[in-house]
Amino acid sequence: MGILEVKGINKRFGGLQALGDVNLSVQENTVHAIIGPNGAGKSTLLNVLVGKLIPDSGSVMFDGKSVLGLKPFEITQMGISRVFQTPEIFINLTVMENVLIPCFAKRDGAYRLHALESFASEKDMIEQAEKMLEEVNMLDKRHMIASSMSRGDKRRLEMAMCLVQEPRLLLLDEPTAGMARADTENTIQLLKDIRTQRGITMAIIEHDMNVVFSLADRITVLAQGMPLVEDTPDKIKNHPKVREAYLGEAQV
Amino acid sequence: MLGLNSHDLKMFIVIAILTLAAPILLNPFPDASALGESFNAGYPALMQRFVIFGILVIGFNLLFGLTGYLSFGHAAFLGIGSYAAVWMFKLLSYNIVPAILLSVIVAGLVSVVIGYVSLRRSGIYFSILTLAFAQMMYAIAYSDLLGRMFGITVTNGETGLQVYNDDPQILMSAGDPTVPHLFGITMNGSSTWNVGGWSFIFQNGYYLSAIFMIAAFYLSIRIFRSPFGLMLRAIKSNQTRMHYTGLNTKPYMLAAFVISGMYAGLAGGLLSAMDPLTGAERMFWTASGEIVVMSILGGVGTLIGPVLGAGLIKYLENIVSKINDGILHNWFAFMPDWLDNLLVTIIHPFIGKGWHLTLGLLFMAVVIFLPGGLVEGGQRIGRLFRRKKSTDAANGATKPAE
Numbered sequence A: 001m002g003i004l005e006v007k008g009i010n011k012r013f014g015g016l017q018a019l020g021d022v023n024l025s026v027q028e029n030t031v032h033a034i035i036g037p038n039g040a041g042k043s044t045l046l047n048v049l050v051g052k053l054i055p056d057s058g059s060v061m062f063d064g065k066s067v068l069g070l071k072p073f074e075i076t077q078m079g080i081s082r083v084f085q086t087p088e089i090f091i092n093l094t095v096m097e098n099v100l101i102p103c104f105a106k107r108d109g110a111y112r113l114h115a116l117e118s119f120a121s122e123k124d125m126i127e128q129a130e131k132m133l134e135e136v137n138m139l140d141k142r143h144m145i146a147s148s149m150s151r152g153d154k155r156r157l158e159m160a161m162c163l164v165q166e167p168r169l170l171l172l173d174e175p176t177a178g179m180a181r182a183d184t185e186n187t188i189q190l191l192k193d194i195r196t197q198r199g200i201t202m203a204i205i206e207h208d209m210n211v212v213f214s215l216a217d218r219i220t221v222l223a224q225g226m227p228l229v230e231d232t233p234d235k236i237k238n239h240p241k242v243r244e245a246y247l248g249e250a251q252v
Numbered sequence B: 001m002l003g004l005n006s007h008d009l010k011m012f013i014v015i016a017i018l019t020l021a022a023p024i025l026l027n028p029f030p031d032a033s034a035l036g037e038s039f040n041a042g043y044p045a046l047m048q049r050f051v052i053f054g055i056l057v058i059g060f061n062l063l064f065g066l067t068g069y070l071s072f073g074h075a076a077f078l079g080i081g082s083y084a085a086v087w088m089f090k091l092l093s094y095n096i097v098p099a100i101l102l103s104v105i106v107a108g109l110v111s112v113v114i115g116y117v118s119l120r121r122s123g124i125y126f127s128i129l130t131l132a133f134a135q136m137m138y139a140i141a142y143s144d145l146l147g148r149m150f151g152i153t154v155t156n157g158e159t160g161l162q163v164y165n166d167d168p169q170i171l172m173s174a175g176d177p178t179v180p181h182l183f184g185i186t187m188n189g190s191s192t193w194n195v196g197g198w199s200f201i202f203q204n205g206y207y208l209s210a211i212f213m214i215a216a217f218y219l220s221i222r223i224f225r226s227p228f229g230l231m232l233r234a235i236k237s238n239q240t241r242m243h244y245t246g247l248n249t250k251p252y253m254l255a256a257f258v259i260s261g262m263y264a265g266l267a268g269g270l271l272s273a274m275d276p277l278t279g280a281e282r283m284f285w286t287a288s289g290e291i292v293v294m295s296i297l298g299g300v301g302t303l304i305g306p307v308l309g310a311g312l313i314k315y316l317e318n319i320v321s322k323i324n325d326g327i328l329h330n331w332f333a334f335m336p337d338w339l340d341n342l343l344v345t346i347i348h349p350f351i352g353k354g355w356h357l358t359l360g361l362l363f364m365a366v367v368i369f370l371p372g373g374l375v376e377g378g379q380r381i382g383r384l385f386r387r388k389k390s391t392d393a394a395n396g397a398t399k400p401a402e
């Protein structure tokens, strides 16, 4: 039994079958890559996992419990965090505040308001946020307004915001898209560290095959909403169907 | 000190001093002078409005400024607070303590209901819902629908609610003042200090309202700087990310809405305490609009902006609507007649009853040229000065808006 078990998911948008009978099993403490050409339904699948979309049929079990029908914040509280394809951060707040917010959210859950304490004097929260920023190499930028950062930094910030929630499953939607070469290498290293040091399970959508093959333990290939194959990276590299549907196209 | 950082503390102390010294500061010109008659603002009726509307807009800003949810029906809570207070005067006594308590509580309860429903939507739909609620309440108050349903008086319709001699006032004893008072200190009581051509009036009612405003301002600083305030700003900044942060935003939003409604209720209660009668027009949509304008004019989401916005509008309203053609001719007396007449003709539509025209122009100018409101204006001027003082200070590190 994997930590995440997706069975028979179908999702239609009008006449478009965005997901057709998708199965996915992610084992604890592994990195599972989901690849496929544009419009294959990868982001749609993530949207189903985090409760943003309700599938027409199928089941999604996280840690043995169904997440279908739960609100996004409830799913996050269960331990699933998501990095978006276009970074979703608090662009008009400082880097520090961006990381503090998930810290407070984790501590206070839903119903503790803390309306009168000063957040600047919450030592342990600040410490936690600073440690996280240190880890992603952004501590020197903590007073910057998030909107003024490069795209790569915004992604790293979003990753920090997810990690500080200490999720058990981290969903990453093209975490290196739009990053410079060096940033991509840093991100790969960061994700490797996260996995070895924190033991966080990851499902990662990625177009950059370099990233995929240096991180993934297993790969699922989606094409036009259908799961094509699921296997180890070595097998996938040489799979004729995959070369035809996806890799061949990427190598042009 | 007081749980504020040094920057906030300075701002708080400045506001507190300005508020407490307002009866003197707002009377810069001798009373009998032409300037004094036109521009002095240091008389109780006007100063009360400064601080009471200050409270109202500070509260409004806790909702709109922090969360970005624009309530277009906030005057409803002001009206409810006013009615609740007058009812306490009618039923219990002229002591303002129960009146103000009840105005805050009732406004809080009503805002739980209105907030719960309106917050199911965001953006323009939220604004429309709040507007619809407020207009409904205005209609109910104006026709005293509730009263007619039960065959009693609740809002007393178009006449407005006021205290009559045959009202129960069960806690009233023989020697009690027959105007609103705080344990015997009457709200309209005042002492006057005459020096030279000036006479400064220190009114009890003003000082009571001023103390409430200072407290309200203090509370709003605390809320701005709290984890709660941070969460509200996060909701404004990015709802999507907020949903994936594991935090249920609903209770936070509702709490902000209710706190803001209670501020409005307090303001309404104080209005009644200053003058124990009220009518439905206090809830009309233009009153709600005025709150929005005040807060945008001052600087949305800044701590001090709402106070400035409320003060400026109430001040301008007062002087501009007082000016008439006669006063203008006086001012322009030194000019040749044709120029005098021409100027008066041009300005005529903008003064007296035309005050709203002036307000509209002012509002447009601010939104176009100073989207950050008066606070942004102040910051720009501050930066100019600093640049002049030290051209070498090349650090362009601008502080985020207060």
Ligand SMILES: Nc1ncnc2c1ncn2[C@@H]1O[C@H](COP(=O)(O)OP(=O)(O)OP(=O)(O)O)[C@@H](O)[C@H]1O
Pocket: A013, A016, A018, A036, A037, A038, A039, A040, A041, A042, A043, A044, A045, A085
């Ligand atoms: N909310 C929606 N409503 C209608 N159609 C949608 C919606 N979301 C996605 N689609 C469509 O579903 C298909 C799959 O989209 P999805 O975003 O999941 O692709 P993807 O694999 O993430 O592609 P990319 O690599 O470009 O990010 C696309 O054809 C897209 O246009």
Ligand SMILES: [Mg+2]
Pocket: A042, A043, A044, A085, A173
């Ligand atoms: Mg996608």
